[in-house]
Amino acid sequence: MRIALNFKKIEYDYRPIHLVKDGGEQNTKEYKLLNPSGEVPLFIYDELALGQSVAIMMYLDRKWPNPPIWPQNPEQRAMCIQLCEIINSGIQPLQNLKVLKYVDAKFDKMAWGKHWITEGFKTLEQTLQKTNGKYSVGDEITSADCFLVPQVYNANRFNVDMEQFPTIKRINDLCLEHSAFKESIPENQPDAS
Amino acid sequence: MRIALNFKKIEYDYRPIHLVKDGGEQNTKEYKLLNPSGEVPLFIYDELALGQSVAIMMYLDRKWPNPPIWPQNPEQRAMCIQLCEIINSGIQPLQNLKVLKYVDAKFDKMAWGKHWITEGFKTLEQTLQKTNGKYSVGDEITSADCFLVPQVYNANRFNVDMEQFPTIKRINDLCLEHSAFKESIPENQPDAS
Numbered sequence: 001m002r003i004a005l006n007f008k009k010i011e012y013d014y015r016p017i018h019l020v021k022d023g024g025e026q027n028t029k030e031y032k033l034l035n036p037s038g039e040v041p042l043f044i045y046d047e048l049a050l051g052q053s054v055a056i057m058m059y060l061d062r063k064w065p066n067p068p069i070w071p072q073n074p075e076q077r078a079m080c081i082q083l084c085e086i087i088n089s090g091i092q093p094l095q096n097l098k099v100l101k102y103v104d105a106k107f108d109k110m111a112w113g114k115h116w117i118t119e120g121f122k123t124l125e126q127t128l129q130k131t132n133g134k135y136s137v138g139d140e141i142t143s144a145d146c147f148l149v150p151q152v153y154n155a156n157r158f159n160v161d162m163e164q165f166p167t168i169k170r171i172n173d174l175c176l177e178h179s180a181f182k183e184s185i186p187e188n189q190p191d192a193s
Numbered sequence: 194m195r196i197a198l199n200f201k202k203i204e205y206d207y208r209p210i211h212l213v214k215d216g217g218e219q220n221t222k223e224y225k226l227l228n229p230s231g232e233v234p235l236f237i238y239d240e241l242a243l244g245q246s247v248a249i250m251m252y253l254d255r256k257w258p259n260p261p262i263w264p265q266n267p268e269q270r271a272m273c274i275q276l277c278e279i280i281n282s283g284i285q286p287l288q289n290l291k292v293l294k295y296v297d298a299k300f301d302k303m304a305w306g307k308h309w310i311t312e313g314f315k316t317l318e319q320t321l322q323k324t325n326g327k328y329s330v331g332d333e334i335t336s337a338d339c340f341l342v343p344q345v346y347n348a349n350r351f352n353v354d355m356e357q358f359p360t361i362k363r364i365n366d367l368c369l370e371h372s373a374f375k376e377s378i379p380e381n382q383p384d385a386s
Contacts, residue, residue, distance in 0.1 A: 036315070036316045036319035036320050037279065037316040037320075038316075048272075050271050050272070051275055051279075052274065052278035053278075054247065054274055054278055055274035055275040056271070058270070058271065058274055059267060059268075059274075062267045062270070062271075063267060074252060074255045075240075077252075078241065078248050078249075078251065078252040078255075079243070079248070081248035081251055081252075082243060082244055082245045085245035085246075085248060085281070085282070086245065088278070088282050089245070089247075089278070089281050089282035089285065089286050090230065090286060092282065093282050093286040094286060094287070094292065098312075099287065106299040106300060107299060119291075122229070123230040126229035127229050127244075
């Protein structure tokens with residue numbers, strides 16, 4: 001989300017939500033009124049309080065069309081959404097904080113996260129073979145790259161062996177040369193500790 | 194997906210994929226060439242083999258715009274995508290066959306599924322308060338309803354108490370009066386046993 005905002009050069013006010021401190025700021029009554037799921041990110045614009053990354057990224061392209069982050073060609077666009085969902089619905093939900101807390105009692109959290117990221121990356125790596133150019137979909141940066149880079153960041157936290165996924169790795173490395181991606185990595189946020 | 198196709202009256206050739214028999218037809222080499230995730234649904238049109246429900250439903254609206262299943266108003270559209278993702282990335286991934294198999298050794302599968310659907314429906318019920326009219330988003334059927342109805346079907350399989358979720362229940366009941374939804378329920382498919 002930060003990547004997409006930076007890429008489009010949309011000015012925004014960043015409000016860090018501390019996910020662990022005091023049981024998580026995302027679980028406060030005030031936050032849940034704005035986002036009942038108690039999840040991040042949350043995008044606020046005028047009357048709209050919008051959760052879910054895919055919804056936010058689609059909205060950004062509607063309101064601030066340039067530069068686009070979703071391809072205009074219908075088939076490329078469809079494949080781009082597929083790539084985003086491989087991460088957004090296929091990997092991220094299984095290794096988010098809420099699920100890791102829940103499985104904690106019975107599974108090794110690190111092994112659990114590594115398993116699901118590895119499985120999801122196998123799908124992603126193969127699907128990228130049909131779509132990738134310089135970036136995930138052709139030669140332009142798209143929302144698929146905005147999902148890919150943070151997921152690789154998480155993969156590293158869970159010690160996933162990235163040598164198995166040469167295309168994902170190559171695209172991630174290339175994206176990180178771009179300022180929109182560089183500025184978005186967690187270590188470069190005001191609340192980084 | 195079936196609902197969206199029926200709603201738009203798009204003729205299609207239905208190929209059942211048996212998820213359990215012989216370790217699952219979705220895990221065959223042939224199927225995985227078309228859809229590396231080994232998941233359903235898969236939508237094939239000309240050269241395009243497209244996975245992920247959200248990607249398919251967005252593509253359907255591009256190619257067959259009438260009747261639309263995504264709102265045209267940017268804010269309504271964004272909220273509609275959010276509703277879809279609450280189910281598509283917040284619930285479905287945690288109670289699909291692949292994950293249930295994996296947790297089987299350490300969790301009661303039924304309790305696991307019931308937990309995640311109940312959590313997700315709490316979010317959905319609250320978010321619907323901002324968007325619902327006759328249906329999930331205003332008074333027209335949208336893709337959010339196409340996600341809602343199958344998820345309620347699954348909730349019933351996992352014995353989720355639907356009395357906690359009056360809005361979801363009301364919309365589900367109303368949708369099921371529409372032929373596109375009625376024709377799409379699993380019992381009415383050619384491969385129903």
